[in-house]
Amino acid sequence: MSPVTRRRALLLGVVAVVVSAAAVVLSVGLRRDPSAVPSPLIGRTAPDFTLNQLDGKPFTLSTLRGQIVVVNFWASWCTECHTEQSTLNQTWQRFQDSGVVVVGVNFEDTTDDAIDYVRTASVSYPVVEDSDSRTALAYGLRGVPETFVIDRTGRIVDRIIGPVDATRLTNQITSMLPAGEQ
Amino acid sequence: MTATAILPRVRAQLSLILILLALLAAGITLAVVAMRGDGANQSEAQQVQQIAAGLHCPVCKDLSVADSPAPLAQQMREQIAQKLRAGETPDQIRAQFVAAYGDSVLMSPPKRGLSAAVYVLPTIVIAAGLAVATMLVRRWVRRPELESDEDDAAPMAASDRRAVLKAVERLREEEAA
């Protein structure tokens, strides 16, 4: 190979390598789901909060230590939240006697709209209002709906972005319950 | 030397002096402004603004918490104000948001690990660009006259060519004056 040809081949090789490297990096981005943002809270203790329920009575998260808690952030204006409501209601009904509590946290909403929604959607689990979004910010909320699953020791074990998938939530809970109570 | 020959030279000197004075004034101005403090006491609003400008609004696509009109951003600003009043430092406030949202809530990446590379990049790029430019210009200026198809006439030495061009310039100037 003459030196000219060798140099050309080398340069061509460099171009090919650079382009392939760029393609690999970019294709990583393609495979990523743009809405899935990992939470740094998983594995850490869930931030405690004391918020008022819709009837005005205060409610503190840490009083539920020792039970499994499903914290669901929602809003009456959020159309996707409507789609997951039946899943949450069923989860509550099925597991409430097994030491599982579902808590709804109302986000950027008015009390009246929240009460209306709770009535029409037949929500029977406790619902609190996060009027200044302090709790939402402490949980790293990027939108509604988002659901956090907290184990008996108060640690966050899962974060679900978007409407809850029934199978995923059920599996999560049953994996934390002793065999008899499932 | 005739008067008409001296005059351009004097004018050139005058130009040089004026330009140098202007550059001096500019340099001093820049130095003075750069040294000026921001004013020891920033109002609370300004402090909130500064912290918020460094945080990325979590529900927006590329706006800072200071710029974003979103309700969540507004509540974040209020929370920052409350925390400042409670005596927390800007670093503590930022750390709390990072604990909840991760590093992506900062407008610029933290200066540790791989992310630190992005801060060095501009300096490297600019330095490399300046170096290459200087090198190229130097190399091209020093290159000796080539017998290419450039000139039909007999090749001229570079210095001679410069002298001729300067002479032509001077002639045109005198004509225009």
Add this chain to the structure above:
Amino acid sequence: MGGLGSYGLVLGLVLAGYGAVATAVGGRTERPALVESARRTAYALFATILVVNGAMLVALLRNDFTLRYVAGNSSLATPAFFRALALWAADDGSLLLWNLILAGYIAAVALRFRRDRPGTFPYALSVLFLVQVFYLILVNGPARPFATLAHPPADGVGPAPLLQNHPLMAVHPPFLYLGFIGFTVPFAFAIAALLAGHGTDEWVSIIRRWTLAVWCFLTVGLLLGALWSYSVLGWGGYWAWDPVENVALLPWLLATAFLHSVMLQERRGMARLWNVALVIGAFSLTTFGTFLTRGSVLSSVHAFAQTPVGPAYLTFLAVVMLVGFGLVMWRLPTLRTPARLDSAVSREAAFVGNNMLLLAATAIILLGTVFPLIVEATSGEQITVGGPYFKSALSPVFLFLLLLAGTAPLLPWRVTNRARALRRLRVPVIAAALTMVATALAGVDGAAPLAGVDGATAVAGFGLATLVLVANGQEVVTGSAIGRRGGRGGILRAMVRGRRRYAGLVVHVGLALAAAGITASSTLGQQTEVTLKTGQSAVFGGYILRYEGLRTDQQAQRVVLTAPLTVKKVGGGGAGTLDPRMNLYPAASEPIGSPSIQRGVVWDLYASVISLQEEGDSATFRFYRNPGVNWLWLGGFVMALGGVAAVWPAQHGRDRHEAPVSPAPARTADKVGAV
């Protein structure tokens, strides 16, 4: 309509395929008849794609919800104007527009070269058709705009609320596309020249003029995007360093570099390799830009895509870069020319500096934009690289560029006569220094005087903008003064003859205005956030603003909540009203705000309402004082105007100063040292 559209797209693909093959074969085997048939096919292709776009337009106007795209982007309540604009509101539809504009460019090339054409014409046409083939494959394959729904809904969803809020939606995408897609033409000619292995000088004038025209479109497109961001999005700014905004800027930077370095090739025969690389780079960046926008790689305001077109774009981009730069490497010996400069203080050297700075800016923006992706690919962490980073990294680069723009036009070609240069620089430098002192001393009422490193950067920015303005303005004036000596009409004749130079000076003047505007708005702006009850007032920026109470307006497609404010000057005297709005669209869960702007020569009073309480009895407002924004719009417009003046065909349909093929010695009087 759906059927017509689908068949039209298939026909288009066939035509483009035929065109690509016919012209390539015809050029290779020297059969002009084949090339001519391919050239005519370009017209047929354009007509076909036009009909297809027309079909989609009709479907949108008639609300034909059997088409998936119409159901997803139009509704019964949407006004006809915005139904028409929905053509480019989302990915699939905008690909139709993309194909149309590309076909339009190919037809324009076919028309332009219907008689005399360069030897590279067949291959260039082939490359153009091949690019069209790719985009037609996209609309026939992964992204099918005419896909039908089995069960058409009774009403559509309507366009994304943000995209139907303002008439600017009518012009920003088309101009941006005209700019982006236009880079295909210089690219095609560059590839053709490389394939042919000769004639690299022949293509220079062709490519230069097409790139200049495309540059004008892209400048307007970017300007309109910034204007839209400012007038519609309501956050008080015009550039958020969004990844999609960034990638749109990159080809513009490279095109600007090319428009300068091409003069090195025209006059001195230098930088051939560099210019080819720039042209290929610019096209690669436009492809990369579309990929980033549509491939859901990074999330941003424009991410209307989570579609399967991503891998297709990636493949195309890889092919473009491999072919383009591979050809450059292959033809390296023929592109290399011995470069010579007579002096380091000359316009040529300044162009080298200009190119290096623009390349540096491009590299910084590109790397900063993809950096989060690289970090995530290697360590899985997610980070943000936002506005503050880009501002601090790019400020020195843009300041140096301003310095060059203010001094290089005063430098002659080849060699500088020191005395003359100093004399020309005198007034601009003094003006710049005076401006810097003035801005350093001034405290804009209410705002603190400029301070710290940021303040120094701002002062430098104002000073350099003045330098550019006065230097280039001075050149225009003295140039026309010389022309005046040629008698009546002399000025005009001089301007026409030296049109490229004057146009360049005008562009720099526009740049100075824009730079001053950007500096002012980035550093001297003020803002405040205040909650007002009905009847309550706030004092801001020398004005008293009183909230008059909520006004509700039910429209067909939305509910408009207006929070009107009466504006009075502090010293007394009315100044009008501001009407910031919140628009509630059924499809959007949150309201879309519309700001209200009182534009002034020096600064804008800008108000947006961000939330309402107590049924509208109380409202939270953000008020801004934005200085210099209108200078930015004016400056950008002047830049585009200068570009148009430079590219406008001369009287005889062809520029009489078409570049000589070989670097001829600069003998004629008007080429030595001056114009």
